[in-house]
Every structure is written in C-alpha cells, then in structure tokens.
Amino acid sequence: MTQILPDRDRPGSTPFDRLFRDHPREVGESYLEHFAASAGFGFRLLGLAGAAFAHALVPGVHKATVSTAIRGMARDMGGRAEEARETRMRDAGVWDVGL
Template sequence: MQLIQRLFREHPESVGESYLEHLFQASYFGVRMLAAGLACLLHAVLPCVFKTTGRTAISELHTKMVLHRAKHRD
C-alpha cells in the first residue's frame, strides 16, 4: 500500500491536488506544450506563421503553474 501511496498520491498531494486533479492538470500542460511545439516547428519552416505562439504558451503555462503553487502554499 505504501508503494501505491508513493507512486500515485505523494507528488499530487505535495502540490495541493488529488490524483485526478493532477492527471487533468498535467494532461492539459502536456497537450498545450505539444501544440506549442508543433507551432514552433511550423514556424521554423515558415517564419511568417506562429510568431509568438511558443513564447505565449510558455508564459501562460509558467504563470498558471507558479500561481497555482503559490496559492497552495498560502
């Protein structure tokens, strides 16, 4: 049982989330990063498209993560 606790609950609880909340948050971040990464690859080939998509995604995700963690600590 302690292994289950460590594998599935320790980290989510350390950031103030249940397992399911963490699953959805981490999935959102992953999908958002994949989409931004694809936009960056397209921008590499066609510099006229997605000029700020990567920067915007990084900024938004950073803000969301930092604000969430700060709220959890308070």
C-alpha cells in the same frame, strides 16, 4: 514535541503513495484532478511543439504563439509549484521566509 516526517520517511508510506498520492495532495488535488491538469499542460505543449516547428519552417507564422503561451503556462504552473512548496513546508513544520 512531535516531529513531522517527510512523506517518504513516514511509517506506512509506500512506494505507491509516493508515486501516485503524495504530490497531488501537496497541490490540493485528487489523483484524477492532478491527472487532468497535468495532461492538459502536456497536450498544450504538444500543440505548441507543432507551432514551433511550423515557425521554424516558415518564420512568418506563429511569430509569438509559442512564447506567449509558454509565459502564460509558466504563470499558471508557478502558482501550482508555489502552493506545493508551501504545503511541503507546512507539513514538515517549517516556515520558509523565502531566504
């Protein structure tokens, strides 16, 4: 039986692979696709930080803007995290029943 090793333990796995290639592959994306998705989340969070500070100064503005957006982003990101987890489990030859 062949054992599937985690990427960091595979022969030929380099620090470059671990830093730039492995995770995007886990979520089924190229580096550029992953960059675009992650940068999109980052820019949205920057905008939401501004809305949160505006709400802190003037409580009557952006009353639900940040919380609503964060919940939506969490749903979006949760799906991506679940896909990455399933990919890691599959690549490791392990079936996780969610225990």
